[in-house]
Amino acid sequence: MNIAISNTSEKPIYQQLFEQISAQILKGELESGYSLPPIRQAATELRVSIITVKKAWEELERLGLIYTVTGKGCFVTDLSSDEMLQKRNEMIQKQMIIDTSYYKSFGLTIEEVIELLKDVY
Amino acid sequence: MNIAISNTSEKPIYQQLFEQISAQILKGELESGYSLPPIRQAATELRVSIITVKKAWEELERLGLIYTVTGKGCFVTDLSSDEMLQKRNEMIQKQMIIDTSYYKSFGLTIEEVIELLKDVY
Amino acid sequence: MNIAISNTSEKPIYQQLFEQISAQILKGELESGYSLPPIRQAATELRVSIITVKKAWEELERLGLIYTVTGKGCFVTDLSSDEMLQKRNEMIQKQMIIDTSYYKSFGLTIEEVIELLKDVY
Amino acid sequence: MNIAISNTSEKPIYQQLFEQISAQILKGELESGYSLPPIRQAATELRVSIITVKKAWEELERLGLIYTVTGKGCFVTDLSSDEMLQKRNEMIQKQMIIDTSYYKSFGLTIEEVIELLKDVY
DNA sequence: GTGGTCTAGACCACG
DNA sequence: GTGGTCTAGACCACC
Numbered sequence: 001m002n003i004a005i006s007n008t009s010e011k012p013i014y015q016q017l018f019e020q021i022s023a024q025i026l027k028g029e030l031e032s033g034y035s036l037p038p039i040r041q042a043a044t045e046l047r048v049s050i051i052t053v054k055k056a057w058e059e060l061e062r063l064g065l066i067y068t069v070t071g072k073g074c075f076v077t078d079l080s081s082d083e084m085l086q087k088r089n090e091m092i093q094k095q096m097i098i099d100t101s102y103y104k105s106f107g108l109t110i111e112e113v114i115e116l117l118k119d120v121y
Numbered sequence: 122m123n124i125a126i127s128n129t130s131e132k133p134i135y136q137q138l139f140e141q142i143s144a145q146i147l148k149g150e151l152e153s154g155y156s157l158p159p160i161r162q163a164a165t166e167l168r169v170s171i172i173t174v175k176k177a178w179e180e181l182e183r184l185g186l187i188y189t190v191t192g193k194g195c196f197v198t199d200l201s202s203d204e205m206l207q208k209r210n211e212m213i214q215k216q217m218i219i220d221t222s223y224y225k226s227f228g229l230t231i232e233e234v235i236e237l238l239k240d241v242y
Numbered sequence: 243m244n245i246a247i248s249n250t251s252e253k254p255i256y257q258q259l260f261e262q263i264s265a266q267i268l269k270g271e272l273e274s275g276y277s278l279p280p281i282r283q284a285a286t287e288l289r290v291s292i293i294t295v296k297k298a299w300e301e302l303e304r305l306g307l308i309y310t311v312t313g314k315g316c317f318v319t320d321l322s323s324d325e326m327l328q329k330r331n332e333m334i335q336k337q338m339i340i341d342t343s344y345y346k347s348f349g350l351t352i353e354e355v356i357e358l359l360k361d362v363y
Numbered sequence: 364m365n366i367a368i369s370n371t372s373e374k375p376i377y378q379q380l381f382e383q384i385s386a387q388i389l390k391g392e393l394e395s396g397y398s399l400p401p402i403r404q405a406a407t408e409l410r411v412s413i414i415t416v417k418k419a420w421e422e423l424e425r426l427g428l429i430y431t432v433t434g435k436g437c438f439v440t441d442l443s444s445d446e447m448l449q450k451r452n453e454m455i456q457k458q459m460i461i462d463t464s465y466y467k468s469f470g471l472t473i474e475e476v477i478e479l480l481k482d483v484y
Numbered sequence: 485g486t487g488g489t490c491t492a493g494a495c496c497a498c499g
Numbered sequence: 500g501t502g503g504t505c506t507a508g509a510c511c512a513c514c
Contacts, residue, residue, distance in 0.1 A: 007432045007435070008430050008431070008432060010433075012497075012498065012499090013498080013499080014498085014499090019223065019226060020226060023226040023227045023228070026227060027227060027228045048499080049498090049499050050499095051498090051499060052498085052499060055498095055499095088227055089237060091227075092223075092224060092227060092229070092237060093237055093240065093241055095220075095223060096237060096238060096241040097241055099216075099220045100238065100241055100242055102140070102213075102216060103213060104242075105140065105141065105144040106144045106147060106148060106209055106212075106213060107144075107148045108213070110238070110239060110242045113238065113242070114235055114238070116210060116213055116214055116217060117217060117221070117231070117234065117235070117238070118231060119214065120214055120217045120218055120221055121221055121225075121231045121234070133503080133504065133505090134504080134505080135504085135505095159485085159486065159487080160486090160487070161486085161487090169505080169506090170504095170505055170506050170507070171506090171507085171508095172414075172504095172505075172506080172507095173504085173505065173506085175487085175488085176504095178487095188250050189250070189487070189488095190249045190250060190486090190487090191252075191486075191487050191488075191512085191513065191514085192485080192486045192487065192512080192513045192514045193249070193485095193486065193487085193513095193514080194485095194486065194487080195487085254512075254513060254514090255513080255514080256513080256514090261465065261468060262468060265468040265469045265470070268469060269469060269470045290514080291513090291514050293513090293514060294513080294514065297513090297514095330469055331479060333469075334465075334466060334469060334471070334479060335479055335482065335483055337462075337465060338479060338480060338483040339483055341458075341462045342480065342483055342484050344382070344455075344458060345455060346484075347382065347383065347386040348386045348389060348390060348451055348454075348455060349386075349390040350455070352480070352481060352484045355480065355484070356477055356480070358452060358455060358456055358459060359459060359463070359473070359476065359477070359480070360473060361456065362456055362459045362460055362463055363463055363467075363473045363476070375488080375489065375490090376489080376490080377489085377490095401500080401501065401502080402501090402502070403500095403501085403502090411490080411491090412489095412490055412491050412492070413491090413492085413493095414489095414490075414491080414492095415489085415490065415491085417502085417503085418489095420502095431502070431503095432501090432502090433497085433498065433499090433501075433502055433503075434497080434498045434499050434500080434501045434502065435498095435499080435500095435501065435502085436500095436501065436502080437502085
């Protein structure tokens, strides 16, 4: 569990959890078949509510990144590199649609966006 | 008032208002000295509460984009093109810091981000 | 009429008027018997409402700084230097009671207040 | 909650709240990590509207004196004595600029102001 | 007429 | 239970 939780962030905790774990899976840091820690243990370690962890795990399962074996635990799905890359791009582009709509509302061209982005990155 | 409100959006209404009007000001669509509609009229037109409009206006004033004359109304601040450009970039880069932290968590390089961004834009 | 009006100030315009004129009288800038400009003329010059000027004049009269001669105009009251000094101190100390209650609420001693005041003055 | 609200004061209630709590924090009366009462409870105790309390809390957060954990409550920020002293002086000097402009308009020197201030304090 | 403030209630997401 | 948001109405000072 290499997770950083911010209680003061505007982002819900369950979403912080979801984003960081899905990122780790799609980066290949968590190999297929890897067993996620039990919900209760994760909740204790991260000092968050069990409900919060459960909500994040559910979201991961809904996207097919993990699967649950009742009574055994939750495991990382076996995905090919292509599938992982595709899922990663899907998730990012979905977010980018929201992000770019904001930039566009200010009348920025793609070139201007890239210029500003390089500064920030 | 060329504003589009989405009641289903996860974004608070007052923030939608704030973002759209600030974008219009910084794009130069609303000239300096331009009088914003009275908050009560705006509230009626947009079918939202007076307080919701007020909250958006307050945020605009806090950023120095408009100023209030009690008993008269709210007016667009007189800003030079340079000041407008700077304020615009500030607002966008502030948002970009959040956006890019998400991209980075997936291990993307700036080049990959730009590539995906061009597709989306 | 050597008056500076700020429309964006939080202070009501009539009070800005009142404060500046009473200050000028008590500083001796406006001599006794001096005729204040007619309300309509002052309103035009200062670009404020007649009602606003009237309200300020009324306040000045209430404090005995000016008196009205119906059909003739408003004139600065004849006060001795002692009376002027006393009225000035009254007005200022009345305001100081409010000001110092704020400083006191932060637990400042009179010495600390004086120290900070010297920086600001 | 050691707060005194005056409904007859010209000062808005939310500002009275803000000033008194910020003073208590910067005096060290409310220690870092201290949990402010829930806004609904505070509203009931102080016999004001929830929104009024919320407005005061928002201003406190904007100045970095408290931070909000959604679903948990609002807590006093951990500040060093230096930071507290600096913030205190900032707040007071900001007000002093307004106060002294009034004194100056009467032609008072800094020495005269200090003299009168000692009487009042 | 304008903005400034306030109320008393409501629904929601989060934990 | 907590804060986040929103509503529909009200009264006030100022101009």
